[in-house]
Amino acid sequence: MAFTGNLKNSFYRSWTQWLLVLTMGALIASCTKNKKEEYGLDIRETLRININTEPPSLDWNKATDTTSSTVTVNIMDGLAQYDLNDPELKLLPALAESWEPSEKAKVWTFKLRKGVKWTDGVEFTAQHVIDGWERLLNSSTASEYAYFLFSVKNAQNYFEKKVKDFGEVGVKATDPYTLVVTLNQPASFFPYLTTHHSTYPIRKDLIQKFGDQWPEAGNMVSLGAYKLKVWEHDKAIVLERNDDYYGGKAKIKNILAYMIVEGSTALNLFETGKLDSQHEIPSVELSKYKERKEIREKPALILQYYGFNTKKAPTNNVLVRKAIAHAIDKSEIVSILGGGQVPLTSWIPVGMMGYEPDIGLKFDVEKAKEYLAKAGYPDGKKLPRLVIGLNTNEDHKRVAENIQGQLKRNLGIDVEIQNEEWKTYLNRLKVDPPNVFRMGWQADYPDPDNFMNLMTSTSENNRTGWKNSGFDKLVNDAVSLTDNSKRKELYSKAQRLLLEEGVAAVPLYSSVRHKLVADRVVNYPINVMDLLVYKYTSLKE
Amino acid sequence: MRLKALLWPVVGIIFSSTLVLSFLNFGGPLVTFLNWATIGSLLFALGYFVIAQQMLVYVSKRLVEAALTLFVIATMTFLMLRFLPGGPFDSEKALPPEVKANIEAKYGLNDPVAIQYKNYMFNLLRGDLGESYKYLGRSVSDIVGEAFPVSLKLGIYALIISFIVGIPLGVLAAAKHNTYVDNALMVLAMSGVAVPSFLTAPILIIIFSFWLNWLPPALWDGPEYYIMPVIVLGVRPAAYIARLTRASVLEVIQADFVRTARAKGLPQTMILFKHVLRNSLIPVLTYAGPLIAGILSGTFVVEVIFAVPGMGRHFVLSVTNRDYPLVLALTLLFGSLLVVANLVVDILYGVIDPRIRVKGSS
Numbered sequence: 092m093a094f095t096g097n098l099k100n101s102f103y104r105s106w107t108q109w110l111l112v113l114t115m116g117a118l119i120a121s122c123t124k125n126k127k128e129e130y131g132l133d134i135r136e137t138l139r140i141n142i143n144t145e146p147p148s149l150d151w152n153k154a155t156d157t158t159s160s161t162v163t164v165n166i167m168d169g170l171a172q173y174d175l176n177d178p179e180l181k182l183l184p185a186l187a188e189s190w191e192p193s194e195k196a197k198v199w200t201f202k203l204r205k206g207v208k209w210t211d212g213v214e215f216t217a218q219h220v221i222d223g224w225e226r227l228l229n230s231s232t233a234s235e236y237a238y239f240l241f242s243v244k245n246a247q248n249y250f251e252k253k254v255k256d257f258g259e260v261g262v263k264a265t266d267p268y269t270l271v272v273t274l275n276q277p278a279s280f281f282p283y284l285t286t287h288h289s290t291y292p293i294r295k296d297l298i299q300k301f302g303d304q305w306p307e308a309g310n311m312v313s314l315g316a317y318k319l320k321v322w323e324h325d326k327a328i329v330l331e332r333n334d335d336y337y338g339g340k341a342k343i344k345n346i347l348a349y350m351i352v353e354g355s356t357a358l359n360l361f362e363t364g365k366l367d368s369q370h371e372i373p374s375v376e377l378s379k380y381k382e383r384k385e386i387r388e389k390p391a392l393i394l395q396y397y398g399f400n401t402k403k404a405p406t407n408n409v410l411v412r413k414a415i416a417h418a419i420d421k422s423e424i425v426s427i428l429g430g431g432q433v434p435l436t437s438w439i440p441v442g443m444m445g446y447e448p449d450i451g452l453k454f455d456v457e458k459a460k461e462y463l464a465k466a467g468y469p470d471g472k473k474l475p476r477l478v479i480g481l482n483t484n485e486d487h488k489r490v491a492e493n494i495q496g497q498l499k500r501n502l503g504i505d506v507e508i509q510n511e512e513w514k515t516y517l518n519r520l521k522v523d524p525p526n527v528f529r530m531g532w533q534a535d536y537p538d539p540d541n542f543m544n545l546m547t548s549t550s551e552n553n554r555t556g557w558k559n560s561g562f563d564k565l566v567n568d569a570v571s572l573t574d575n576s577k578r579k580e581l582y583s584k585a586q587r588l589l590l591e592e593g594v595a596a597v598p599l600y601s602s603v604r605h606k607l608v609a610d611r612v613v614n615y616p617i618n619v620m621d622l623l624v625y626k627y628t629s630l631k632e
Numbered sequence: 633m634r635l636k637a638l639l640w641p642v643v644g645i646i647f648s649s650t651l652v653l654s655f656l657n658f659g660g661p662l663v664t665f666l667n668w669a670t671i672g673s674l675l676f677a678l679g680y681f682v683i684a685q686q687m688l689v690y691v692s693k694r695l696v697e698a699a700l701t702l703f704v705i706a707t708m709t710f711l712m713l714r715f716l717p718g719g720p721f722d723s724e725k726a727l728p729p730e731v732k733a734n735i736e737a738k739y740g741l742n743d744p745v746a747i748q749y750k751n752y753m754f755n756l757l758r759g760d761l762g763e764s765y766k767y768l769g770r771s772v773s774d775i776v777g778e779a780f781p782v783s784l785k786l787g788i789y790a791l792i793i794s795f796i797v798g799i800p801l802g803v804l805a806a807a808k809h810n811t812y813v814d815n816a817l818m819v820l821a822m823s824g825v826a827v828p829s830f831l832t833a834p835i836l837i838i839i840f841s842f843w844l845n846w847l848p849p850a851l852w853d854g855p856e857y858y859i860m861p862v863i864v865l866g867v868r869p870a871a872y873i874a875r876l877t878r879a880s881v882l883e884v885i886q887a888d889f890v891r892t893a894r895a896k897g898l899p900q901t902m903i904l905f906k907h908v909l910r911n912s913l914i915p916v917l918t919y920a921g922p923l924i925a926g927i928l929s930g931t932f933v934v935e936v937i938f939a940v941p942g943m944g945r946h947f948v949l950s951v952t953n954r955d956y957p958l959v960l961a962l963t964l965l966f967g968s969l970l971v972v973a974n975l976v977v978d979i980l981y982g983v984i985d986p987r988i989r990v991k992g993s994s
């Protein structure tokens with residue numbers, strides 16, 4: 092018996108020993124991990140950010156989403172770039188040294204920078220820009236942003252194969268460093284388009300060599316402050332400083348971008364010092380972080396609005412629309428959201444040229460009741476059932492319920508809320524929009540045209556059925572002007588047509604972005620367009 | 633006989649060494665070899681058993697059935713996706729009609745559904761699952777090929793934990809039937825089944841990441857990152873297995889052969905683990921089929937909370953993105969896992985309880 096006892100003991104001892112060795116091993120491993128991040132990066136010279144999801148595409152001709160553009164904006168440059176220190180985001184030269192309009196902004200001449208090299212040493216020329224634009228407009232590329240350059244002469248015809256020769260499209264290189272662009276009609280905002288990733292230059296030779304795989308790490312070459320070093324799909328991207336960048340070396344050596352879907356997970360990592368910034372704070376968590384010194388708040392060029400289906404009873408009656416617009420107190424909505432949003436009655440959001448707070452119908456219960464009575468529904472009696480449509484989302488639901496309550500309280504009318512999954516909802520808006528529907532718009536470029544164009548008769552994004560040739564003309568005329576005060580005048584008239592006479596929509600608020608930025612980060616990019624350009628950001632020792 | 637006696641220990645050693653090395657994140661040719669050796673030896677063991685039990689006809693019948701099942705799954709999923717309102721290229725910023733038509737033409741989405749179905753099925757037969765609509769330039773096989781091993785790794789550890797913890801606890805509870813040990817264990821198991829992972833995960837994160845600072849709250853970089861997700865994923869099946877085992881052991885413990893064993897004067901532990909347990913494992917095994925398929929194919933909640941780059945998120949996001957090829961690939965993968973796991977379980981019935989014989993074996 093004693094013998095078996097010994098055996099038993101030695102058996103246990105050997106197991107506990109193994110366990111000890113394993114735990115020691117794990118401990119040592121975890122200790123060494125703290126000094127170096129994955130991919131062998133030194134934390135002291137690595138900015139760790141969260142880009143939320145796998146970028147759908149780093150092919151800048153094809154990408155359409157903000158995650159992808161957060162990466163491309165750091166590895167590539169356009170002809171022009173935004174001045175991130177300027178509150179109005181004026182343009183600065185980038186790959187183009189200068190540009191000049193002629194013929195009232197119908198022809199634009201870009202002088203390109205000389206001696207700029209791609210990350211593989213090839214020199215950048217105007218042909219790379221033309222190649223990029225050709226590829227964007229070539230229907231076989233099937234880019235969603237092809238329409239971005241439709242303002243260029245013959246561009247749309249080339250896309251639709253009505254013009255076979257790209258030579259007929261209005262973009263020419265008169266020499267390797269001069270690009271002349273001819274537009275269909277004058278457009279003062281045109282240089283803004285060259286900041287957008289879809290219009291960046293490309294290297295046709297690499298695309299021919301690697302096909303669809305050209306944006307992978309190792310294949311891709313670029314012109315920006317950083318270059319793509321690692322792309323581990325669905326997990327992380329590593330960007331490394333481009334030491335030969337024409338605009339001066341970036342301050343931080345590496346950017347490690349994780350793809351963390353869940354906001355609260357990213358917050359946990361931020362709190363335990365594994366992330367240097369987090370851009371999305373779930374609204375339920377916001378109150379917890381509001382007092383922290385790491386919080387940054389910035390208005391965003393995002394308009395949230397309720398559109399009317401002007402073809403469907405009872406919202407086909409402009410008096411009903413006016414009554415509803417007057418009956419909604421936007422400050423109440425903003426206070427239940429509690430994220431510092433700005434109540435809005437005008438179409439152009441806060442922080443953009445053309446914003447005028449007094450445009451649009453104001454909260455006024457008496458007027459609202461009056462309009463409803465005039466429409467033939469005194470005290471909301473006999474009003475056909477109204478439906479508010481929205482896509483399923485916690486914040487949107489809270490807003491809709493608040494508006495439901497306000498309409499009941501102020502007008503005595505009952506509305507029904509119908510929420511649907513996002514793509515189902517988009518389909519509904521296309522096929523049969525509800526009386527009132529939630530929508531939003533985020534600026535593609537910080538110019539009022541981007542917002543005003545939304546509601547023109549030909550816009551695919553105008554789901555209201557409201558068409559007004561006067562409005563179309565005002566918006567069209569404003570684009571060709573270079574004098575901002577005159578443009579503002581036209582936009583103010585157009586907004587009044589849209590919101591006070593036609594009442595095709597009710598603006599609700601413009602959004603505010605909140606970010607957490609760690610103490611050790613200096614000069615983190617915070618701007619109305621939410622462009623995450625990291626070349627000026629640095630880390631404290 | 634000698635071969636059979638050697639089989640399980642060899643498989644066991646290969647399997648466990650692969651598990652340990654893989655957990656510690658070792659790479660290189662040795663681990664690759666071990667991975668393949670594990671798969672090979674498991675298949676060999678299974679094949680050996682199938683032949684020994686003369687189940688070849690039965691297994692081939694089941695495989696034909698499986699192929700038919702998968703065909704029906706593929707067809708149903710394909711049709712259901714086409715009837716879902718909203719398409720892959722609907723977005724907040726509506727595209728000009730000519731741009732959208734051009735993109736849809738590229739993916740053949742403007743063809744009649746019958747043609748699309750025919751093309752899809754022919755491609756599927758050639759093993760081509762197509763290209764993702766959302767992640768441009770990436771084939772669906774690449775996406776699944778990168779995410780599946782991660783979910784597999786997480787899933788295997790969670791499964792092992794749940795069996796290692798669940799079965800002994802179940803036996804213990806049954807052996808101490810109606811005592812405070814039994815009651816305590818069953819309360820624990822009941823809460824394990826009832827408490828959802830989106831609650832256990834944050835609790836563990838608060839304790840181990842925020843208070844004790846022992847483990848990272850998320851990400852997937854090495855052994856210390858694996859611990860919490862594995863535990864959270866393993867808790868519920870462990871609890872469920874404990875309850876199943878207990879109930880089953882309680883039933884078997886009253887059988888005549890157990891009374892005989894007691895009468896012979898065998899020690900209690902030997903009766904429990906040698907005679908009772910083996911006969912009690914049938915319900916656990918039945919539960920294991922769907923459990924294995926479900927856990928190995930990734931779980932949305934655990935993977936999202938711990939930022940694990942596995943399959944879980946794709947199951948949800950591919951549908952909201954209307955990424956048809958990815959949805960179809962995931963459905964087929966899950967379907968195949970389920971079918972295979974159930975087949976393996978059916979074969980294992982015979983290993984556990986030789987009295988069980990299937991139709992088709994002579």
